[in-house]
Amino acid sequence: xxxxxxxxxxxxxxxxxxxxxxxxxxxxxxxxxxxxxxxxxxxxxxxxxxxxxxxxxxxxxxxxxxxxxxxxxxxxxxxxxxxxxxxxxxxxxxxxxxxxxxxxxxxxxxxxxxxxxxxxxxxxxxxxxxxxxxxxxxxxxxxxxxxxxxxxxxxxxxxxxxxxxxxxxxxxxxxxxxxxxxxxxxxxxxxxxxxxxxxxxxxxxxxxxxxxxxxxxxxxxxxxxxxxxxxxxxxxxxxxxxxxxxxxxxxxxxxxxxxxxxxxxxxxxxxxxxxxxxxxxxxxxxxxxxxxxxxxxxxxxxxxxxxxxxxxxxxxxxxxxxxxxxxxxxxxxxxxxxxxxxxxxxxxxxxxxxxxxxxxxxxxxxxxxxxxxxxxxxxxxxxxxxxxxxxxxxxxxxxxxxxxxxxxxxxxxxxxxxxxxxxxxxxxxxxxxxxxxxxxxxxxxxxxxxxxxxxxxxxxxxxxxxxxxxxxxxxxxxxxxxxxxxxxxxxxxxxxxxxxxxxxxxxxxxxxxxxxxxxxxxxxxxxxxxxxxxxxxxxxxxxxxxxxxxxxxxxxxxxxxxxxxxxxxxxxxxxxxxxxxxxxxxxxxxxxxxxx
Numbered sequence: 001x002x003x004x005x006x007x008x009x010x011x012x013x014x015x016x017x018x019x020x021x022x023x024x025x026x027x028x029x030x031x032x033x034x035x036x037x038x039x040x041x042x043x044x045x046x047x048x049x050x051x052x053x054x055x056x057x058x059x060x061x062x063x064x065x066x067x068x069x070x071x072x073x074x075x076x077x078x079x080x081x082x083x084x085x086x087x088x089x090x091x092x093x094x095x096x097x098x099x100x101x102x103x104x105x106x107x108x109x110x111x112x113x114x115x116x117x118x119x120x121x122x123x124x125x126x127x128x129x130x131x132x133x134x135x136x137x138x139x140x141x142x143x144x145x146x147x148x149x150x151x152x153x154x155x156x157x158x159x160x161x162x163x164x165x166x167x168x169x170x171x172x173x174x175x176x177x178x179x180x181x182x183x184x185x186x187x188x189x190x191x192x193x194x195x196x197x198x199x200x201x202x203x204x205x206x207x208x209x210x211x212x213x214x215x216x217x218x219x220x221x222x223x224x225x226x227x228x229x230x231x232x233x234x235x236x237x238x239x240x241x242x243x244x245x246x247x248x249x250x251x252x253x254x255x256x257x258x259x260x261x262x263x264x265x266x267x268x269x270x271x272x273x274x275x276x277x278x279x280x281x282x283x284x285x286x287x288x289x290x291x292x293x294x295x296x297x298x299x300x301x302x303x304x305x306x307x308x309x310x311x312x313x314x315x316x317x318x319x320x321x322x323x324x325x326x327x328x329x330x331x332x333x334x335x336x337x338x339x340x341x342x343x344x345x346x347x348x349x350x351x352x353x354x355x356x357x358x359x360x361x362x363x364x365x366x367x368x369x370x371x372x373x374x375x376x377x378x379x380x381x382x383x384x385x386x387x388x389x390x391x392x393x394x395x396x397x398x399x400x401x402x403x404x405x406x407x408x409x410x411x412x413x414x415x416x417x418x419x420x421x422x423x424x425x426x427x428x429x430x431x432x433x434x435x436x437x438x439x440x441x442x443x444x445x446x447x448x449x450x451x452x453x454x455x456x457x458x459x460x461x462x463x464x465x466x467x468x469x470x471x472x473x474x475x476x477x478x479x480x481x482x483x484x485x486x487x488x489x490x491x492x493x494x495x496x497x498x499x500x501x502x503x504x505x506x507x508x509x510x511x512x513x514x515x516x517x518x519x520x521x522x523x524x525x526x527x528x529x530x531x532x533x534x535x536x537x538x539x540x541x542x543x544x545x546x547x548x549x550x551x552x553x554x555x556x557x558x559x560x561x562x563x564x565x566x567x568x569x570x571x572x573x574x575x576x577x578x579x580x581x582x583x584x585x586x587x588x589x590x591x592x593x594x595x596x
Contacts, residue, residue, distance in 0.1 A: 005103040008442030008458045015114035017492030023048035024057045040117035043156040059455030066111035069123045070102040076126040089424040094397040100438040101389035118390040121158035128165045137357045148196035155200040164371035179354035229511035242379030253334030260332045268410030290425035301436040330433040336377040342366045369394030452496045462577035483531045502528035510543040510553040518556040533587040
């Protein structure tokens, strides 16, 4: 997968550029949150800065870091699934699905994502879940200590994952005490957990003391409840990402989910009945029968993949009437819905039998999956090139665990050996459908290679043509290394040109700079003696506003730019570029025009 998709990851025109710029600036002595705006925990950028310090500021360093995390997380996903007694084949299915998503040629991949904080938190969170679940059943102190240390690192990485790990550790403590009533063990584990979490608390305490609570929680962590972003654009972006409660959508997704489980039960029962009727004992014959029973789902997956990425209006009605429901049979959009019921049922079993190890494992997985997946609940079922790989791993594990149990229930009339053969082959067929649906086509969206001083990557053809021109302009027209403003994105251009952004806010996306902070942004421009503004036609329609040039957001900054700068040229668009064609307008400060 790495070879097949190499360099076709991320989007240097959007968030991914930040993942190169921020650690490179940390190496220059800048302090995160004070000199560099950042909306996640501090661990990921400082880890990347350390890697840059050792190996140089190269894209391949980030790619290797992402690949190492993808490899680790795939193994952890497999190991977590194995703890539920699924056997090697069934345990591998969630991990293989994770691998498919990890190399998505968009910003939601594991190798070069929109935020390495998401990748790192996903890996550390799965490791925390793995060792906490082992401690819950084996009771070894070192396992809980390691889980606590990992949880502390997650707290330093990404907020929602940190909350999930804290809840997981708290549940482990409470459940073990509920089962054993051992006060000395309980207080020892509490002390271990507190000791492990103290460094994370100290790091955040130092940042808050150095800055201020408002500067930390509202200027940087814009997703904090009550912030300007949450009052304005958060209510648009959060539902769009999946956390929404639309009755019609919820009902449809629930119906599809129930239909999927019914289909699995029917297919499994047909296969089991056929085996029993004809007294089939050959492993290969059973495999062929299982594959044949899964043929309609394969047809649906092929049809879905064949028509994608046509838009809704361009595809024939048959796509939505036939192929889309069949693709839902592979992995439904309501895949999150069983999670809260799965966790609640496991907790109920624990209340009835506090030492039920399987119920304990299920409760821990359910609690973690619920807290991690809630934010993306309606989007956890990926579509091609729109992966949710950071958030859906535990949820997908629960889904396939339930599918496994449905198949086993339908095959209860068979002996153990043949029942396991049916399970293995049906899940192999399911995995094949996932590969048909989600196998990346890296050259489709990112066809053209672009070489920069920091390494090579693939992007859109128009961006690959214009980026070198922008970089050349920035290198030849700067006087102090920070006097060219690129808005609204990408900050990677500063790194490619060997420059610094003139402000701590290296990107100007809707909601990043609150109205009360716009004057600070302008003061940064003045103190950096900004000579040129490079304004791209970055589409911000996902926030339901017009672009910066049209005054759609941050009007004070937009008016200041238009008042003090005049357009002197533009780069792009190139002929035949896809819509919207990438364009960069060049503005020069009015009092400097003609003085060079």
